[in-house]
Amino acid sequence: MSGERVLVVDDEPQFLRALRTNLRGAGYVVTTATNAEEALAAAGLNPPQAVILDLLLPDGRGTDVCLRLREWSAVPIILVSAVGEEAEKIAALDAGADDYVTKPFAVGELLARLRAVLRRAGAPSEPVLRIGALELDLEKRSVSVRGEPLRLTPHEFDLLRVLASNEGKLLTHRTLLREVWGPAYQRESSYLHVYVSQLRRKLEEDPRRPRYVLTDPGVGYRLVNPNGGV
Amino acid sequence: MLAGAGAGIAAVAVVTAAIELFARVVPVLSLGVLYVFAVLPIAVVWGTAFAVPVAIASMLAFNFFFLPPVYTLTLADRRNWFALAVYLTTAIVVGHLAARARRGRDEAAQREREAALLADIASELLRGFELDDELESIAKRTAAVLGVSSARIVLGDAGTATRGAPHRLEVEGRLVGTLYVPDDEEPSYEARTRLLPALASLLAVASDRERLAAEALEAEAFRRSDTIKTAVIQAVSHDLRTPLATIEQALDGLEGGGLRLTDTDREELLDAIRIEHTRLKRLVENLLDLSRLQAGAASASLDVWTWEELIGRALDELGASERVAVDGRQDLPPVSVDATQVQRVLVNLLENALGVSPQHESVHVRVSATRKELLFRITDRGPGIPEAERERIFEPFHRIEGGPLRRGAGLGLAIARGFAEANGGRIWVESQPGRGASFVLGLPTVELPVQVTA
Numbered sequence: 130m131s132g133e134r135v136l137v138v139d140d141e142p143q144f145l146r147a148l149r150t151n152l153r154g155a156g157y158v159v160t161t162a163t164n165a166e167e168a169l170a171a172a173g174l175n176p177p178q179a180v181i182l183d184l185l186l187p188d189g190r191g192t193d194v195c196l197r198l199r200e201w202s203a204v205p206i207i208l209v210s211a212v213g214e215e216a217e218k219i220a221a222l223d224a225g226a227d228d229y230v231t232k233p234f235a236v237g238e239l240l241a242r243l244r245a246v247l248r249r250a251g252a253p254s255e256p257v258l259r260i261g262a263l264e265l266d267l268e269k270r271s272v273s274v275r276g277e278p279l280r281l282t283p284h285e286f287d288l289l290r291v292l293a294s295n296e297g298k299l300l301t302h303r304t305l306l307r308e309v310w311g312p313a314y315q316r317e318s319s320y321l322h323v324y325v326s327q328l329r330r331k332l333e334e335d336p337r338r339p340r341y342v343l344t345d346p347g348v349g350y351r352l353v354n355p356n357g358g359v
Numbered sequence: 360m361l362a363g364a365g366a367g368i369a370a371v372a373v374v375t376a377a378i379e380l381f382a383r384v385v386p387v388l389s390l391g392v393l394y395v396f397a398v399l400p401i402a403v404v405w406g407t408a409f410a411v412p413v414a415i416a417s418m419l420a421f422n423f424f425f426l427p428p429v430y431t432l433t434l435a436d437r438r439n440w441f442a443l444a445v446y447l448t449t450a451i452v453v454g455h456l457a458a459r460a461r462r463g464r465d466e467a468a469q470r471e472r473e474a475a476l477l478a479d480i481a482s483e484l485l486r487g488f489e490l491d492d493e494l495e496s497i498a499k500r501t502a503a504v505l506g507v508s509s510a511r512i513v514l515g516d517a518g519t520a521t522r523g524a525p526h527r528l529e530v531e532g533r534l535v536g537t538l539y540v541p542d543d544e545e546p547s548y549e550a551r552t553r554l555l556p557a558l559a560s561l562l563a564v565a566s567d568r569e570r571l572a573a574e575a576l577e578a579e580a581f582r583r584s585d586t587i588k589t590a591v592i593q594a595v596s597h598d599l600r601t602p603l604a605t606i607e608q609a610l611d612g613l614e615g616g617g618l619r620l621t622d623t624d625r626e627e628l629l630d631a632i633r634i635e636h637t638r639l640k641r642l643v644e645n646l647l648d649l650s651r652l653q654a655g656a657a658s659a660s661l662d663v664w665t666w667e668e669l670i671g672r673a674l675d676e677l678g679a680s681e682r683v684a685v686d687g688r689q690d691l692p693p694v695s696v697d698a699t700q701v702q703r704v705l706v707n708l709l710e711n712a713l714g715v716s717p718q719h720e721s722v723h724v725r726v727s728a729t730r731k732e733l734l735f736r737i738t739d740r741g742p743g744i745p746e747a748e749r750e751r752i753f754e755p756f757h758r759i760e761g762g763p764l765r766r767g768a769g770l771g772l773a774i775a776r777g778f779a780e781a782n783g784g785r786i787w788v789e790s791q792p793g794r795g796a797s798f799v800l801g802l803p804t805v806e807l808p809v810q811v812t813a
Contacts, residue, residue: 141601143631147609150627154618211600213593233604236611236618 133247134158136177138168138194139209140187148181151236157243165189169197177204179247181239182226184210184217192221199225205246207239219348222301229299245297258293261354263332263341265293274332284309285328288321292342292352301349325350363405367413370397375420387425388439391446394421395453402454403461410454418447466549472504473554477561484565490514501538501558505546511539514566526551528559535563598642602635609635645770648703649755652777659697659782663805666691666726666733672698673705682713687726692804694733700778701802704786707771708737708798715741716795732784732801743792752788775800 135157139145142163149159160177162168165186172180180198184191195206208229210218218229227246230239258265262275270286272279281289291308292300300308302318314320325344329336340355374397378390394417402410419432422443427435434440480497484490494512502510511523514536523539526546538555540546609628612618620628651657670685677683694701712722720740727734744752751757755773772786775798779786783803790796 141605143635144601144605144608147605147612147628147631150620150624150631151608151612151618154612154620154624156619211597232600233607236608 132156132158133178134160134175135179135181135243136160136162136168136171137181138162138165138186138191139181139183140164140185141183148239152181155236155240163187165191165194168194172198172202172204176202178250179243180204180206181243182206182208182221184208184214184221184229190217190221191226192217192224195221195224195226203250205250207242207246209234215347219301219303222299222348223303227298249295249297258296260293260296260352261341261356263293265290267294279331281328281331284324285331288324288328289332289352292350295352297351297353299345299349299351303349305349321350363401363409366404367397367401367409367416370401370413371416371420373397374417375424378421378425382425388442390425391418391421391442392449394418394446395450398450398454399457402456402458406462407455407458410458411451414447414450414454417450418443421446469504469550470553473550473557476500476504476554477557480558480561484561484568490562490565490569497558498538501554502540504554505540505550507540507544507546509541512562513537513539514562526555528555528562530556530559530563533563535559535566595642595646599639602638605635606632642770645707645774648774649770649777652774652781657700657778657781659700661695661697661782663693663695664698664701665693666735669694669696669698669701670705670724670726670735672702673709676702676706677709677713682721683709683724684721685724685726687724691726691728691733692806694802695805696782696784696802697778700782704775704778704782704784704800705735705737707775708735708786708800711771712737712739712741712798715739728804731803733804735800735802736797737800738795738797740795743794744788744790744796745792749788749790753786772798 135152137145137148137152137159138161139148140163145161145163149161152159160171160175162171165188168180168182168186171177182191182194186194191208198204198206205228206226208218208221208226209232210229211232222229227249228242230242256266256268258267264273266272267290272281272286272289287309288305291305302321303315306314306317306321309324310317310320325342326336329339329342332341333339341352343351343353345351371394374394378387378393381390381393394414397417398410398414401413422432422434422439423430426439426443434443479500480493483493491514494514498510498512501512502508512528516534522542524542524545526538526540527534528536528538536559538558609631612620612628613625648657666687667689674683674685709722709724716722716739722740723736723738725736725738727736752769753772753776754769756769757773776786779800779802785801786798787801788796788798
């Protein structure tokens with residue numbers, strides 16, 4: 130509870146009020162905005178450490194706000210979406226949002242997501258990543274899990290590298306395909322499903338109940354530490 | 360029949376008299392050929408069946424009156440038999456030819472009438488005249504062309520309950536309808552076989568077209584009601600979900616979960632719950648009102664009210680009177696309405712006005728009266744309403760496309776208009792885009808009996 134500043138953007142006044150109160154109770158400093166214009170102005174005036182952004186705003190879409198923010202800021206963005214806004218949600222994630230919660234959500238869920246994005250944003254980059262029993266040496270391109278070295282194909286390694294470098298972050302199909310296979314493959318999600326299941330077979334103890342590489346159905350994948358947090 | 364026979368006898372008599380005249384200057388034997396003039400008109404008017412007896416009668420008359428020995432049917436000179444036979448044959452052949460020409464002309468005329476009738480019917484039906492409306496006139500004209508005194512057309516399978524001789528109107532074995540003509544009248548075979556199938560085809564096309572148009576209309580209505588249902592579900596689910604999400608969020612905070620909340624924070628959360636609870640309650644009330652209105656179950660219990668009382672009730676319910684400025688003369692006529700329903704109308708109109716106006720702007724209510732109506736004019740400071748939307752905003756669940764309002768299921772105005780109309784009133788909107796809108800509620804005023812002072 131370090132008093133990080135969070136910008137909350139939502140056009141429902143009462144929802145904004147409840148969320149602001151809860152976040153303040155959790156130790157954050159909260160600023161609020163009720164539309165896209167206000168949000169961009171507030172973020173520029175007093176850059177927050179994280180943004181909680183409603184997907185549908187009266188004067189624009191959350192996706193546009195993501196794009197505009199990403200022009201100059203790497204601030205973590207958590208989307209607040211409602212059922213039925215899946216396409217818009219994926220577009221916003223592709224545009225640079227880090228994660229999402231779906232209305233209605235429990236405070237605990239939002240706080241956990243918030244902690245995860247803040248931790249990731251604050252983490253220094255190192256050549257060796259350790260996530261649970263997984264160890265990735267980005268320099269040597271070697272991987273071991275539970276002390277056992279893994280033999281991965283170059284694409285499998287790159288997939289794991291992108292996921293592990295964004296620990297806890299939801300990566301859309303499009304993002305993963307672009308990062309691993311290149312921009313020409315952004316729509317070939319069947320590639321991705323095949324490689325993910327190969328990776329799980331090598332990585333997970335029980336590939337049918339994965340604990341590291343988790344699926345967000347229809348949206349993307351994220352790699353998490355099975356021993357803690359989101 | 361009789362007319363034909365009479366005319367035949369008369370024709371023979373006239374020609375006989377004529378020969379009698381000419382016989383004084385011309386050898387009588389050469390005049391036998393004149394009987395052709397008796398046969399011809401008969402053949403033309405009554406046909407060969409009359410022409411032949413007239414030809415024979417002519418020859419007998421010629422023999423009787425002019426060939427010696429006269430006044431007998433015997434012939435003195437046997438060569439005259441030959442002349443008679445030649446005359447007779449000539450008369451019959453010429454008569455037959457004339458009759459045939461006449462028949463051909465008649466038939467051409469008949470075909471022409473049939474074709475004209477069919478063309479008329481076709482053009483009427485294709486122009487979109489209703490088949491049912493046209494049926495009587497079609498039957499009447501068909502009767503004229505068929506040469507019967509009257510006719511009736513019954514579409515589809517009419518059974519046998521109808522009087523008259525039925526003629527089936529069929530297209531490829533499918534019964535389109537039945538044409539009834541009087542029992543004792545029989546249209547000619549040719550006309551029947553030519554005209555009726557063509558008529559049947561036309562009627563089949565027209566009734567198919569009407570059926571398809573009706574089906575298309577039904578499909579369109581179905582699609583529309585489906586679209587409306589989807590809109591209703593979307594609007595209502597959004598409007599239910601949003602306050603629920605707030606309530607859930609606030610309850611979650613109040614129940615703890617590691618949050619450190621001050622008393623002020625708790626009061627904030629409770630207040631948010633209260634406000635969203637009111638919003639949910641209003642939504643449910645609106646849905647109930649709407650379903651009552653749509654079921655026609657919103658009967659008004661009328662009583663006489665002044666405008667001050669009506670607006671006062673609405674402001675009490677709203678609890679937002681500091682943002683509503685009201686003015687009107689005290690001596691305006693009262694109205695006879697259901698006060699609870701008019702309260703709903705005014706509350707919904709005021710809520711709408713407050714919702715579209717900026718927070719610090721107030722809404723104006725001006726009350727006035729015309730000769731027949733008491734008018735409440737509610738003016739907001741919102742963005743105004745485009746011309747094209749001014750009626751549609753009163754449809755349930757309608758929201759202005761791309762408008763600033765995400766809130767509200769779009770029920771308020773529909774309910775307002777419903778209740779206004781249930782009380783004999785009306786609502787319309789006047790607006791200049793960019794300069795706000797005025798919703799006007801007009802309620803019929805009542806004439807109070809002149810008060811008698813004691």
